[in-house]
Amino acid sequence: MFSGAQISLYPMSDDFVDVILGALSALDPYRDQLRIETDDISTLLVGTPDVVLAAMRDLFVAAAKSGKHCVMHAMLSRGCPGEPDDPICHVPELTGPLAPIEERKAQALAAVSSIPLAGQPTAAQFSLYTLGIGxxxxxxxxxxxxxxxxxxxxxxxxFCTKLRGDAAPVFATVGEAFVRFGSPQGHVTIDLTVSANSPTTR
Structure with a gap:
């Protein structure tokens, strides 16, 4: 299994460099659990979905705490047949047969309800693609x-579903969608855009 995300962070501010660099320390607790590669367009995070989503959440919240309008765009993928298996990505949820959908929905709801709040109001929209299954x-x-x-x-x-609420359950909901739906060993992708401090909500 290979899983990860290509992420890009866009602070809508003249001091965008300072906002981004100031937020990067939020990735420090995850650096030994992720492979991180950055270029001039995006940053690749490779690891288990829970760690990838937690790192994305903490990076976004750290940037949004600046008070500036911040947007993150991410392309998440797991199980792509064109990618090599990577032991850093292995997680029990992505093994075994496909459980009944009602069971998976209940597991997803339980996981989201147990997440401590981050204290950052957030809006997001995402699209889920479960590929290669009838x-x-x-x-x-x-x-x-x-x-x-x-x-x-x-x-x-x-083409998408909109979420609104605290950043922690928003990212947790996306993470559960990513892991619980589609074949455990199958190719699943998500296109995600997250926003905080937008002037349109004032």
Whole structure:
């Protein structure tokens, strides 16, 4: 299994460099659990989905605490057949047969409800793609049912679902969608955009 994310952080501020550099220390607790590669467009985080999402969350929250309008865009992928297996990505949830969808929805809700709050109001939109399985719409509809009960569901939009709430359950909801829906060994991707401190909400 190979799992990770390409992420880009955009502080809407003249001092965007200081905001980004100031937020990078939030990745320090995760550096021994992730492979991190940065270029002029994005940063690759490779590791287990829980660690990848936690690192993304903490980086975003650290930047958003600046009070500046911050946006993060991320492309998440697991199980891509074009990527090599990497032991750093192995996690029990991504092994074994596909459990009944109601069981997975309950597990996802339990995981989100146990997350401590981060204290950062956040909005997000994301699209889930469960690739290479015949019943992919069953998985997507099951994921949408979970999201509607997650406590951070805002509304359905064309091509995506919008979330709103504290950053911790927002990122946890995306993480559960990423892990619980689609074949455990299958190729699943998410396109995610997260925003905080947007002037349009004032």
């Amino acid at each position: 019943q992919h719409m069953d998985e997507i509809y099951g994921c949408i049912d979970f999201i509607k009960s997650s406590g951070v569901f805002d509304r359905s939009k064309n």
